Structures are given as C-alpha cells and as structure tokens.
Amino acid sequence: MTVKDFVQHFGYKILSCADKADKTEITGVYICDLLSMAMARVKDGELWVTVHTNINIVAVACLTNASCIVIPENIEVEELTINKAVEKGVIIVQAPHTGYEICINFYTKNLEFGDG
Amino acid sequence: MSSIIKKEYDIPANDFSLAGEASSNVRKLLTQLGVNPTIIKRTSIAMYEAELNVVIHGNGGKARVEIFEDKIEIFVFDEGPGIEDIELAMKEGYSTAPDSIREMGFGAGMGLSNIKRNSDKFVLESEPNKGTRVYITIYLY
Numbered sequence: 655m656t657v658k659d660f661v662q663h664f665g666y667k668i669l670s671c672a673d674k675a676d677k678t679e680i681t682g683v684y685i686c687d688l689l690s691m692a693m694a695r696v697k698d699g700e701l702w703v704t705v706h707t708n709i710n711i712v713a714v715a716c717l718t719n720a721s722c723i724v725i726p727e728n729i730e731v732e733e734l735t736i737n738k739a740v741e742k743g744v745i746i747v748q749a750p751h752t753g754y755e756i757c758i759n760f761y762t763k764n765l766e767f768g769d770g
Numbered sequence: 771m772s773s774i775i776k777k778e779y780d781i782p783a784n785d786f787s788l789a790g791e792a793s794s795n796v797r798k799l800l801t802q803l804g805v806n807p808t809i810i811k812r813t814s815i816a817m818y819e820a821e822l823n824v825v826i827h828g829n830g831g832k833a834r835v836e837i838f839e840d841k842i843e844i845f846v847f848d849e850g851p852g853i854e855d856i857e858l859a860m861k862e863g864y865s866t867a868p869d870s871i872r873e874m875g876f877g878a879g880m881g882l883s884n885i886k887r888n889s890d891k892f893v894l895e896s897e898p899n900k901g902t903r904v905y906i907t908i909y910l911y
C-alpha cells in the first residue's frame with residue numbers, strides 16, 4: 655500500500671512532498687517519541703508515528719528511510735519542519751487519530767490490499 | 771591506500787536547524803557512489819548520533835569523512851566539556867541531556883550504543899575539559 659492509498663482512504667492531510675505519495679510503499683508502522691530509539695528501530699519503508707514536530711524528525715525519517723512521518727491527533731507542525739521536509743524529500747502526514755488508531759487503520763487497510 | 775573522497779564539516783553548537791546536515795550530506799554522497807543501502811543506513815545512523823552529540827553535549831565541533839575503496843572512516847570531534855566516565859556514558863539509557871533537549875526527543879541515552887552497533891570499528895576518546903573524539907570505521911564489503 656502506498657502512502658497515497660493510506661492517506662486518501664482515511665482522509666489524512668499531507669503536509670510535504672505530496673508528489674511522492676503514490677510512489678512510496680508503506681511496509682509497516684513504528685511508534686516512538688525517542689529520536690535515538692526511532693533511529694535504531696525504524697525499518698526501511700515504515701511509517702513513523704511521533705508527536706514531535708520539531709525539525710529533527712526530518713533527519714530521523716530521512717536517514718532511516720521511513721516511508722513517511724505521521725503526526726497524530728492533528729498536532730500542528732512547525733513551518734520550519736515542513737520546509738526542511740520539502741528540502742529533504744520527506745513526506746509528513748497529519749492525522750486526527752491517535753497512534754493506536756493509526757496502527758489499526760494501517761493494519762486493516764493493508765490486509766485488504768494483500769487480498770488484492 | 772588513498773581515499774576517493776575527503777570531506778570536512780563544521781558542526782555548530784546547539785543549532786538544530788543544521789543538526790544532521792553533515793550526516794545527510796554523507797548519505798547523499800554514498801548514494802551517488804552507489805554504495806549498498808544497508809551500509810548507507812548504518813553509516814548515516816552512526817554519524818548522525820556522533821554529530822548530534824557534538825551539537826548537544828560538545829559545544830560544536832567538526833566531522834571529517836574519508837571514503838576509501840573498501841571502507842568509510844568518520845572522525846567527529848569537539849573541544850567541549852568531555853566525558854568523565856566513558857563506561858557509564860556508553861550505558862544504554864544514561865544521558866545528561868537537560869529537559870529542554872529531552873523535550874525535543876533527544877536524551878534517550880542510546881546514541882553511543884547506536885554508533886557502536888552500526889560501526890565495524892568504534893573508538894571513543896574523551897577526558898574532562900579535553901573534548902571528545904569519536905572514530906568510526908565502516909567496511910564497504
């Protein structure tokens with residue numbers, strides 16, 4: 655499932671690099687707000703959920719090859735961060751749901767995709 | 771053997787708008803060179819953690835990167851306060867990061883172990899008031 659498929663289905667908002675969303679596959683989900691932990695654990699293609707919205711999340715997503723960052727509960731993202739994400743080619747998504755709900759949504763939708 | 775590419779980066783203290791730029795630049799270089807993606811990721815993670823330690827704990831410093839035929843060598847150094855107990859600093863979970871830094875998501879105390887885990891060779895030299903030097907080697911094959 656691509657970022658675009660996921661985001662469109664749940665009505666989430668893409669804040670940066672929307673043009674990449676249909677070319678970027680999501681392989682799984684990782685949730686953590688400790689940057690070093692995310693750095694160590696995010697696997698290629700995973701969607702990373704974090705409540706942090708500061709500029710440093712862009713480097714973490716970029717260096718770990720995350721498919722996108724999802725900011726839960728409609729938390730506002732700083733403009734500085736969005737600009738950096740555009741510069742680095744990182745997709746940031748804003749979702750009204752909690753981390754838990756985002757996980758479930760991904761899981762359920764991904765099963766459907768698997769069934770073709 | 772002489773290196774193919776040699777780069778030096780300034781790492782400014784406490785400037786988070788530029789933090790990670792050096793690692794991100796090296797990642798780009800390695801991608802252009804067609805290096806194996808797993809090695810690029812390991813290098814990026816190790817260098818990012820070393821770079822961020824210089825930003826957060828080291829009062830700024832420098833990184834020197836050399837790419838050879840068969841390996842990448844990264845030297846990150848600062849003239850900051852240094853580390854009193856290296857063994858303790860290496861412990862996962864140990865961090866002296868202040869609250870203002872933790873609020874940004876740093877201070878998990880996993881940086882040094884992330885570096886160790888992702889490098890083939892890792893040397894940390896530090897003494898109080900004598901700065902900190904991190905040597906990272908990652909083999910390309």
Ligand SMILES: Nc1ncnc2c1ncn2[C@@H]1O[C@H](COP(=O)(O)OP(=O)(O)O)[C@@H](O)[C@H]1O
Pocket residue numbers: 690819823824826827828848850851852853859860864865866867876877878879880881882883901902
């Ligand atoms: N360059 C440095 N200069 C001074 N102290 C450092 C440096 N790098 C690491 N340290 C010390 O080692 C501790 C552990 O580092 P690290 O594992 O990266 O965790 P964190 O950066 O999350 O605190 C730091 O909290 C700090 O006390």
Ligand SMILES: [Mg+2]
Pocket residue numbers: 819822823877880881882
């Ligand atoms: Mg650190």
